Amino acid sequence: MAFHAHPDDEALATGGTLARLAAEGHRVVIVVATDGVVRDAPGAALRARLDELRASAAVLGASRVEHLGYADSGHGAELYPDPPGRTRFVRADPREATARLAEIIRAEQASILLSYDVNGGYRHRDHLRVHEVGRLAAQQTGVRLLEATLPRELTVRAYTALEWTGLVSGHNRQALQHGFTPRAEITHRLDVRGYARQKRDALAAHGSQLRKGRVAPLVRLLIRLPAPVFGLALGREYFIEPGAARTGKPSRQIIPPAGQG
Numbered sequence: 001m002a003f004h005a006h007p008d009d010e011a012l013a014t015g016g017t018l019a020r021l022a023a024e025g026h027r028v029v030i031v032v033a034t035d036g037v038v039r040d041a042p043g044a045a046l047r048a049r050l051d052e053l054r055a056s057a058a059v060l061g062a063s064r065v066e067h068l069g070y071a072d073s074g075h076g077a078e079l080y081p082d083p084p085g086r087t088r089f090v091r092a093d094p095r096e097a098t099a100r101l102a103e104i105i106r107a108e109q110a111s112i113l114l115s116y117d118v119n120g121g122y123r124h125r126d127h128l129r130v131h132e133v134g135r136l137a138a139q140q141t142g143v144r145l146l147e148a149t150l151p152r153e154l155t156v157r158a159y160t161a162l163e164w165t166g167l168v169s170g171h172n173r174q175a176l177q178h179g180f181t182p183r184a185e186i187t188h189r190l191d192v193r194g195y196a197r198q199k200r201d202a203l204a205a206h207g208s209q210l211r212k213g214r215v216a217p218l219v220r221l222l223i224r225l226p227a228p229v230f231g232l233a234l235g236r237e238y239f240i241e242p243g244a245a246r247t248g249k250p251s252r253q254i255i256p257p258a259g260q261g
């Protein structure tokens, strides 16, 4: 089970891993905390983002998609008022969100929960909350927890390179210097280059995010890349398993293919 903040995070952060687990015979379930809509959206925009998520999930081979019912808190300085009928994720009681997630974990008898590292990756407030709720739900249910991340050194280098292209602007570099996880602490590094096509196509299913948003030009560039080239850029996915001692190199799989081991 993969727990994410917004529609499209499942593709970018864990798309290759989910496609690989599904291809290896595991049941894959995606849970998003929020609908991914920041501005007071008419119902159509809200449905569109969740429809995009379902299309992405189908590409990745996931069997079920659930939305915990919260609204996107946004990444700007201002936290907007709650939209009608929904609470922004950071305003919700984490215990209530944990109870909703734990119920799905128990119903699915999930063996693994994927969540986010202690920095919520790039420190979006909804991602930080996903980390918190993921930890609480794992404590309550006993499910094995792995937290998606990237090597911090790599993100800072990649970002600096992207600044030269003009596709991103420098004001996020400082956040990245305190984001993600130092390479030495990463416990799992999965080679998902063989699932680059699924990851790219899942990302492309989020059409609304290709038209607007700060990283839209970058994502538009990525999804036009041939799968092998895309795989070079985004063909490895990284996790930290809390409490697991790292000995030597990071592990290359999180669970054996179904029916083995």
Ligand SMILES: [Zn+2]
Pocket: 005, 006, 009, 124, 127
């Ligand atoms: Zn997100």
